[in-house]
Amino acid sequence: MDTGRRAGEPLVRHTVSPHLTRLLIDAGTAAGLDRGQVMRLPGFDTLSVDPVRIPTATIMRTWEAVGGALMEVGGVARVMELWRPGTLGVWDYLFTAAGTLTDALRASGLHFAVIADPVDAIAVTRDGAGVTVSWDGPYRDHPSYPLIAEFVPSMFQTVASSGAGRPLTPVQVRLPHRAPLSHAALCELYGTRNVEFEAGAPSITFTEADAATPLPQSDPALAAILNDHARITVETARPVVSWLDRFHLALETAVGDGPPELARVAHRLAMGPRTLQRRLNEAGTSWREELERLRQRRVDQYLRETSLSVESIAARVGYSDPRALRRAIHRWYGHSPRTVRQNPD
Structure with a gap:
């Protein structure tokens, strides 16, 4: 298992960057939600300012607000359909300049605080089946947790596929909640029928071949610069928490x-x-x-x-x-x- 202390953790604990929250609001709006109604919720007045970090409670309220609308139009697939490289800031580009997908996953896990709360943990493990990235967040009792759990593997798969320059089909996706009556939409989302439920922390496993193949835009010097930038982005961010x-x-x-x-x-x-x-x-x-x-x-x-x-x-x-x-x-x-x-x- 690859572990490491995320830079800036003591300063930004219980905060997130506004990037993902903005993406969720865009997805909710595209699904028919009243954007003005969402933006009137407490904690949404600083979303347009990139250098700040907003309370984690704000993104959890966002999941609550948009969850129902997303489920009516196909679930979390609608979120990453709106993603483009740079939507999540420097974190996206960690998947571009790295040497291999394994390197990219390790860097993205080490710097996950760039987009998420530092209390969220990303683990990257490697075995005979391939390379697995799993997420452990302290939101298991939150009503939106099943939706978030489905989103995280989709997010990693989408950004990793962009870095690889081609669609990546996972070996397996594991989700913590019970299987729905039909999970055909999830199989379509991940591109595999090997979706396991009630399986602990959400995770996605890529093949060993995909994990070891050099990325087409690999640039070691740029990767080092981006890693430093990711660290500095967190360390210099201004938490806005009343x-x-x-x-x-x-x-x-x-x-x-x-x-x-x-x-x-x-x-x-x-x-x-x-x-x-x-x-x-x-x-x-x-x-x-x-x-x-x-x-x-x-x-x-x-x-x-x-x-x-x-x-x-x-x-x-x-x-x-x-x-x-x-x-x-x-x-x-x-x-x-x-x-x-x-x-x-």
Whole structure:
């Protein structure tokens, strides 16, 4: 396994570049989503500025906002259809100047923080079957995780194929979630019928021959320059994370760990519970409102886009008792969970 500390990690933790978020919004808009509605969501006011890093919570909200629209028009395939070299910044060109695909995957994994949160881990392994790149992100309980898991192998395959100058057919793609009733669209997306489900971290395996073949535009000197540029890009980026962004991240993390407590979230933010309540009040909101808003947003997506039971959903959004979730759903929609699920509109 190839590992390495990603440059700038302490400074940009829990932030991402705006590149991928912009691509997702473009894909959602192409799928029929109201772009203006998405751009009014919290945290989207700095997307046009490249030198900054935006909160990871912003891209997760983007996945929530565009996920439904993408699924209606063919899933994550629509995202990379809009990709062109340079869309994701310098990261794309790491696949062009490297000596081989293996070299490119190693460089892209080492510098994954250029486009992603440094807490995301990329591993590149090599065995008799070929070279595998896998992604491990801390979003397993997020309702958009299955869609993100399908996207990551597609992203690597598309950019790697561009660097190779020809379509690359993987040996295997592994996904963490259950197989859908039909996964023909995914087989078409990856160009292989060898798609394995409930298989751990998302990964894609390229043949040994593809991994070892010299890339057509290989340039060792340029590769060294691009690697330095990727490192500097992260180290010199300006994270734009307000205290409210940090609160949202702390709250989402707390919800994933079980029933959230105000005192624990305040401790994560290095402030007392009363100070947190006061600052939320100054921002025109409250602990109860923020918790309710987060829970409703996630529950809505779980009910409409997954087959998870009410008990499972309750645990994922921080309810210790499923009956409390049922009461909340009645309060939000005036209907039972079953009715909401059967009437997605």
